[in-house]
Amino acid sequence: MIRTAFLFLLASATSVAAVEFNVPGGSISRFEISPATSIRLPEAAWSSTSPPIVEGAIRNRAIRITGSPQTTLQLLQPIREALVSDGYSEVYSCNDVICGGFDFRFQLDLLREPAMHVDLGDYRYLLMRNTSAATSEPHTVAIVTSRASDAGFVHITEVFDATPADLTAPDPSSATVVEDPTEGDAMIDVLIASGHIVLDDLDFGSGSDQLSDQDYTSLQSLAAWLATEPQARIVLVGHTDSVGSLEANTALSQRRAEAVRNRLTEIYGVATTQLEASGVGYLAARASNLTEDGRALNRRVEVVLLER
Numbered sequence: 001m002i003r004t005a006f007l008f009l010l011a012s013a014t015s016v017a018a019v020e021f022n023v024p025g026g027s028i029s030r031f032e033i034s035p036a037t038s039i040r041l042p043e044a045a046w047s048s049t050s051p052p053i054v055e056g057a058i059r060n061r062a063i064r065i066t067g068s069p070q071t072t073l074q075l076l077q078p079i080r081e082a083l084v085s086d087g088y089s090e091v092y093s094c095n096d097v098i099c100g101g102f103d104f105r106f107q108l109d110l111l112r113e114p115a116m117h118v119d120l121g122d123y124r125y126l127l128m129r130n131t132s133a134a135t136s137e138p139h140t141v142a143i144v145t146s147r148a149s150d151a152g153f154v155h156i157t158e159v160f161d162a163t164p165a166d167l168t169a170p171d172p173s174s175a176t177v178v179e180d181p182t183e184g185d186a187m188i189d190v191l192i193a194s195g196h197i198v199l200d201d202l203d204f205g206s207g208s209d210q211l212s213d214q215d216y217t218s219l220q221s222l223a224a225w226l227a228t229e230p231q232a233r234i235v236l237v238g239h240t241d242s243v244g245s246l247e248a249n250t251a252l253s254q255r256r257a258e259a260v261r262n263r264l265t266e267i268y269g270v271a272t273t274q275l276e277a278s279g280v281g282y283l284a285a286r287a288s289n290l291t292e293d294g295r296a297l298n299r300r301v302e303v304v305l306l307e308r
Helices: 072-085 101-105 183-194 217-228 246-266 292-298
Strands: 007-009 020-022 026-040 053-066 089-095 123-129 138-148 151-160 196-198 233-239 275-279 300-307
Touching: 026 151, 053 138, 072 089, 072 123, 072 138, 072 151, 138 183, 183 196, 183 217, 183 300, 217 246, 233 246, 246 275, 246 300
Parallel strands: 233 275
Antiparallel strands: 007 020, 026 053, 053 151, 089 123, 123 138, 138 151, 196 300, 233 300
16 A cells, blocks of 8 residues: 555546645545436435435545544644635534434445444544536535544545546556555454454345345455464354334344355355354344435445454
8 A cells, every 4th residue: 555645635647636735644445426317415414314315526535644643623724724725615514423324424425344344432524515616626625524543534536517528537657646445355354353344345225135145345354364374263243224113123143144254165165263253133233224315335244354
């Protein structure tokens, strides 16, 4: 992983103007561009009303600051100041509980873990806008900051009116550009730092306890790490949406966790002594079960690190 310089460029493509701010020790863990799409950008605390939809060219990036002792406010403040100095005005800002906790967080269109880790009890959100921005500049910028035990995380969303040709990835010749790390490596870093992680690439349909027959990067990475850490032990925890009874969902989540355990032992050769499997049904929702998007997020298997 290539480290950023002390001066990080919010927009570093040659055809898109740059907003500069300090992210000492930061490194980009994921970078995505969507030339023409829509995104939810809340302008108030969570409510049952859907947040405003903004359309345009979207650039997302997640930055990890390993070993940072900074609070979420300390991570956010220099970015806010840089945006204000560049002509942006604050539309809305909040922190975890004031924002609306997990309901607010899961209405945000963020890059997934492990690239962007969000502690539901310790995050901040900032929405800034520049109505006089040139077409080559982002007219709207949304920032989310959060923490794990030994790292800070910053998520930057930029919305442009630029044409697709104007919106490019960072120039490889720039000293401030960083390469994406292996997603598996980043996943293990988050697992060690926070003690748990969601296996977001697993494919379970509603009501199904079978994994689709494909390769999963998360399982490959987890198996490779466990092979190098023979003393490590994990528990695979299955979760469901709220469709059906608690008894049925608890049994379903148990079977999902066991399906992942079986895949790890039978296909990837992980020792059975390193794995446990359990199911909790819908008792630990990470999003609202009132929407299809929320229910999809709740159908998951998590890894909890027991020993290392």
